[in-house]
Amino acid sequence: MTPQTESPTAEPLPDRRADVLLVANAYPSDQALYRNAFIHRRVLAYLDAGIDVEVFYLHPPVAQPYDYVFDGVRVTVGGAADYAARIAGTRYRRILVHFASEDMIRPVVDLAPDTPLVVWVHGFEAEAWHRRWFNFLDSSGQIREALAKRETYHADQLELMGWLLSTDEIDVQVVHVSEWFRRHVVEPDVGRATRRPHVIPNVVDGHLFPYRPKTDEDRTRVLSIRPYASHKYANDQTVAAIVALSERPYFDRLSFTVRGEGPLFAETVAPLHAFENVDVEEGFLRQEEIAELHATHGVFLAPTRFDSQGVSMGEAMSSGLVPVTSDIAAIPEFVGHRESGLLAPPERPSALADHVESLYYNPELFHRLSAGAARRVRAQCGPEATVGREIELIGTGE
Incomplete structure (x- = not known):
């Protein structure tokens, strides 16, 4: 110029x-x-x-x-x-x-x-x-x-x-x-x-997304809220991880909530309609609606292929959800593995499933990471x- x-x-x-x-x-x-x-x-x-x-x-x-x-x-x-x-x-x-x-x-x-x-x-x-x-x-x-x-x-x-x-x-x-x-x-x-x-x-606003201590049961409730306008958000990996979990003996004790909007939504989530414990719905959510979903879930499943930060993940962390995400791009700058979340190798849906499993079998780890996620995001991304x-x-x- x-x-x-x-x-x-x-x-x-x-x-x-x-x-x-x-x-x-x-x-x-x-x-x-x-x-x-x-x-x-x-x-x-x-x-x-x-x-x-x-x-x-x-x-x-x-x-x-x-x-x-x-x-x-x-x-x-x-x-x-x-x-x-x-x-x-x-x-x-x-x-x-x-x-x-x-x-x-x-x-x-x-x-x-x-x-x-x-x-x-x-x-x-x-x-x-x-x-x-x-x-x-x-x-x-x-x-x-x-x-x-x-x-x-x-x-x-x-x-x-x-x-x-x-x-x-x-x-x-x-x-x-x-x-x-x-x-x-x-x-x-x-x-x-x-x-x-x-x-x-x-910024991640802790007033909009307040921390609420989680119950043991919350570790079985997995949430995904993502755009479906680009393969960047790796929603196909979220689906593949849920499919992998469906083959494990405790699957019916888990529940999944999948929300999002975009041209890739219908095709991407199609395999999930086979599972009764997966609630899939397309559409926009207001911040207040997102916060309400945060309050009733304990794990935020959010793989990615490329993120300069990961704001929706940070909002979930603020509410005390444990992020299960990808060890790629800027994500490790905002999530410490086994300190404030769990990081999976890129393009490894099976590793995402393994992390969800580790939280299911280890409530103590779940509670430690939940509190750590809320502390980390407030210190780094608070107002x-x-x-x-x-x-x-x-x-x-x-």
Whole structure:
């Protein structure tokens, strides 16, 4: 990216130094509860801290901008021209960017180059094309599509992210959600070190997901709540682990609750309909509904193929569920094996089943890991360790 440092606006911009703009590529709504919900939790915390923050959902297909309110937060949805007009017409004290793109960054560089930026790096926007190999396995067409994007979207996007990480031409600070993701994915893939790095995980709210001591019986109640929009979430491994457990003598003493939403749901969970002790239901869940399920379960089965953190897993840990997950990507940065959860080798559903079995036969281990999970996530991902640090970074403008 080659920034233009001279603003084309002729008139001085109105000064709103107490205001902050947050721009994102998606935002939750009543129709899409999971869509970047981790950004919404930040906004609520910023508002509680007295930060006057506006939300702009940059959605290029939108021809006419419109507003909606979600959970008390007013959100503007608009295209690139609407976003540029807002940047040109308002002098913000700071602009917060989630899932940075050329459309988000260019108007700031051209129209408000003196406005400080904070850019969060969450995942795909700073990854080389091959990182999500697991999504290319269904057909040769998917592979061809990925290879085509390698020289178009991915090359341009990584060039933009490399510039943001390393530039001193604008005032920009970069927040990574895990140290593993920064060191092993982002910086190697963009080929640049981060000049002003911060490592701040996504927040896990212990008030929304309170810890309740578990009973012995809770270790037999296994919960899975996952999106079904990508093979990244390894829901096929969850299904395979349950099928493996079905061949063990204690299986009918276990119960499983499987919830999720996405185009892969029906096909993935089809084998589970054969079991009476597996409750499968497709659909969105509100945070309060998730917390209610947490209260009645003791084990959170959440394998993965690629995670920069694992927020839903952290929420379950906050409620005292023992995570049974994969020893891959950033997961070990947030789960200590046999300290706050159980880690299975990647692509090993039988090992996931073995971990569920170990909790079934060892109530003492279950209770120790349940308490350890709740302690670990509060110390590492609680509000003080996450949005509290972000609020310091943003400042209240007072």
